[in-house]
Amino acid sequence: MLFVWILLLSPVLAGLEWQLVANESSTSPPRRSDHAMGFVSLGNSSYLILFAGRSYSNQPMHDTWIFEMQDNTAGVWRNVTKSMHPPARFSMVYGSSDGYFYIATGEGINQQYFNDFWKFDTRTNEWTELGRTAMLNVTNLFHPQSRYGAAGGIFPGGSKFFVHQGFSHTRHFDTLVFDVNTMEWNIVDCKAGQCNSYTPYYPHARCLHAGTLLDPNKLVIFGGCLSGGGTGGECPSGDTWMFDSQTLSWTEYPSCPVPRIYGSMAMLPSRRGQNRVLLYGGIEDTPQVIQTTKSPATLVGLFDPSTRTWSLHKTNAKQSFPVSRASVAMVTGHDGIFMFGGYDVNRGSLLGDLWFLRGDAYTAQNTATVSCSGSFTNFILAHGCLMVIGWGIFTVWGAFIARYAKSSGKTWFYLHIILQVTGQLCSIAGFIMAVLSVQSQHFGFAHGIIGLVVVILGILQPINAVFRPLLPKPYCRKSFRRILWEFIHHFGGTSGILLALANISLGVFVANTRSVAWVVWFVYLGIVVVVNVVSHFAQECLENRRKPMEFLELIPGSEKSIYNYKPKMAEGNV
Structure with a gap:
């Protein structure tokens, strides 16, 4: 049986x-x-x-x-x-x-x-x-x-x-x-x-x-x-x-x-x-x-x-x-x-x-x-991690320090340089990973084209920083060369960061990442945006309070008080 x-x-x-x-x-x-x-x-x-x-x-x-x-x-x-x-x-x-x-x-x-x-x-x-x-x-x-x-x-x-x-x-x-x-x-x-x-x-x-x-x-x-x-x-x-x-x-x-x-x-x-x-x-x-x-x-x-x-x-x-x-x-x-x-x-x-x-x-x-339980790692994962670290962390916060955290000393300046240089080294390494990951026509699609522009802007930033004109002495006007350099450096850095953040957002979809990666990235991106917006308005308020009262004069015979100033009159006016 x-x-x-x-x-x-x-x-x-x-x-x-x-x-x-x-x-x-x-x-x-x-x-x-x-x-x-x-x-x-x-x-x-x-x-x-x-x-x-x-x-x-x-x-x-x-x-x-x-x-x-x-x-x-x-x-x-x-x-x-x-x-x-x-x-x-x-x-x-x-x-x-x-x-x-x-x-x-x-x-x-x-x-x-x-x-x-x-x-x-x-x-x-x-x-x-x-x-x-x-x-x-x-x-x-x-x-x-x-x-x-x-x-x-x-x-x-x-x-x-x-x-x-x-x-x-x-x-x-x-x-x-x-x-x-x-x-x-x-x-x-x-x-x-x-x-x-x-x-x-x-x-x-x-x-x-x-x-x-x-x-x-x-x-x-x-x-x-x-x-x-x-x-x-x-x-x-x-x-x-x-x-x-x-x-x-x-x-x-x-x-x-x-x-x-x-x-x-x-x-x-x-x-x-x-x-x-x-x-x-x-x-x-x-x-x-x-x-x-x-x-x-x-x-x-x-x-x-x-x-x-x-x-x-x-x-x-x-x-x-x-x-x-x-x-x-x-x-x-x-x-x-x-x-x-x-x-x-x-x-x-x-x-x-x-x-x-x-x-x-x-x-x-x-x-x-x-x-x-098998493991799998490819160049796309390495590329994404390096770009998030390089642009999404180091470069973003390095620019934040230069924009909103300046002090009278040079600590902020050295910290800015360290973060930016580290960020660009990660960016270059991530760019190499991206080239290795794409089989052909590396720049034949939006993410690839934007990525190339971002890497170029990132490399130009430390190069133009080497040739920056010196700051003028206190109470002296900036030279035209200095004003022009500050515009180029600020515009190039801001453009690179904005394009990088947008391209990383595209990249989480191109790379077929899981939904948890989308959530983590966009929550972090939201935090970056909120911190920068709040810092911008806070800086504006502080600058308005610190402006010299060049358009006000003390009323004769009055004590120094915010209530005892009046607008200056133009010369020749009574």
Whole structure:
């Protein structure tokens, strides 16, 4: 009896288990990364469709392969490439529904970007372009901007194919939907000019992120690269967002997996009312990263749509585990998830093996969990901290001392110099961190341009201070050179501080910081503003009281009292 129970419980106890289905061979697809793969069931037969990708020479491919499965752990590859096929490409969005396999967008030869949409029919092994050639008679036919590195797909049984953000010569904000029934594109979020990198209520423009459909109307995304292409942000990032196409709204949820680019997502098969999104692979260490906790090849992330939470789980293996990889194609099957190829992140080589991760949303709960305690530091964090310290603390209060805390001695002057010089050293170091953090087009967006102006103004301040004219002796008028220098020094310092404070305020949103950072910064900024305003009016009052009574004279024969003065009369007047 005990033996029977062990047999019945064995699938549950196994949790998530890797198994090698097919290794690379002379009759299998060549090694590749950034390819597309779909799972199609027709009657009692199931197929994997593999299309295109990036070769080892970094060239786009255009071949189509079918893996005809005998069961989840065996099958045969065959090349079904025909003369009619989508142009060669990689980094496209893909998915399968109702017996068809779909692909959209991608990057081709010589950085040619696509905005087309294709359907593969497994019954005939034929490709057909939709939405363009099929509707030439439709006027004002809308097509999205060409791009690659987008996320999205189609939910099995659904008709909406999502394409989210991506990159061409700029980062895109929009979310698009292609209806496979009407063969029409629609922008459902962030139409041209409506979104920017300084609003925290939707995901900032990115590419190379992971994404999948939770149901026909909900898209979940994770991570990606937010830097370059006219934007500045984390690359990799580690934020999680869900889009509801029915309410046209985004919601951000707490994240647990290590930030990454080139990661992959797929839904585990549902069971007993449980649903889980699986996140696997990716590149976690980029030139922007200072330190990160790398995920082992045995670790996967699971997102629970019902609780909106992540958890990290250790997988098992029947014989061996797949090597750590990125840019893989993953697709949901009947009893688990299939994965093909990708980029070996340790050896720097491409892969051509087919794996099966057996398990479902219910059994996945029985795998060993790992705490979300990994550490992550990048140049953006270092840049932000240095700029807040340099401009938000040292420079602000150094200028405050020079403006409102002067004394008869020179203590204030030396303190002013120490704070300003320290602040500018932090600013220069922060500027270097900013250049290192942005992948390209460092000054192609507002935060970068303002930051450059601020750093230049900051460097000019101590330089022009060296050439300041001397102060005149007491009761002597200031020279024109002194008056001009004071204006330049005051205007340059004030402009630099105001721009710096404004740019730091923009930066807390560009950097995808958590809400607690916004609160701390803006509360501190409010304190700075209040202290300076109060000090300004207090100084004005004191100066008015200390003005020499040059326009008043004592009434003859009266005692010195504030009540015994009268306005002086001009000479010659009686």
